[in-house]
Amino acid sequence: MKIAAVIPAYNEGKRVGNVVADAKKFVDYVIVVDDGSTDNTKEFASQAGAITLRHIENCGAGAATMTGIDAARELGVDIIVTLDADEQHSPDDIPALLEPIKSGKADIAFANRFGQRNNIPFIRRLFNGLGNVITFAATGKWVKDSQCGFKAFGPKAVAQVDLRMSGYEFCTEIVREAAQHKWRTAEVPAKVLYSEYTLAKGQSFANGIKTALKILLRSFLR
């Protein structure tokens, strides 16, 4: 079974190289989609051994992830792991995330950053909790950590996934896809490595509201 890691990246030149190098130990291909960065994200990712694609304009994490998934499909990949480029997710967790997919128990595996001894600030827990509630309201499916970008897609999900949301709303859309296509799901505990940088980069409250409104609008327009 061919496995690819898809990493959407925007201005992550300082970090993406390490993520690519670590992810390469566990997968056959690492695909980095540079989402219109103004730094040298693409060059660093290429040097670290990734297949790189570039959006000429910044479209958002959802669009970049879907571009990576399309590229993986063209390469004939069976399983896709998505992870962030900011070193927030530990590639060492990839084997655990792949286990339910490889054993045929699940079509999609969601990483779960909560419910263990991860040091997650209260405000993050609160926003993620709200994200879970909105996701449940929009999709009817409860996922303990719906807003985490660390996921593994099995062959059925790889063939069927079709993300139309460009921004951070895509995490909710993936849950919706899982509900619509009746994918079997698994939730796997994962580490989260918050640094000063990732904490500062986090979404603002206004962005969260914007994302929630987009989710509701898109679910209405579908």
Add this chain to the structure above:
Amino acid sequence: MEFTAYQIITPLAGFVAVAYAWNLVFRQKKTLWEAILWTVFWGSIIAISIYPDSLDYLSKFTGIKDRENAVLVTTIAVLLFIVFYLIVRIEALEQRQTRVIRKLALKDLDKK
């Protein structure tokens, strides 16, 4: 019949708009159909401003007794529809732009 300032200014503005629409037709920047549509629209505005009683049917239709309130509620409903339509169009354009950018990125993969 006594005219208020509103009943003088509105028809004048309407006539200017109609004249401008037909001017654009003669300059081949607007179609005949569009000019007719705008003439009907501004003609209705002029007629309503000169004969406000013509709006009584709206109050009967909406069930709102007061004529001015009926006009206000109907206008808000039309504006809300326009806002909703614009949001839908912007969403569609955003998605189209994203599709183009994604296709361009994937073309690079084919070259590799």
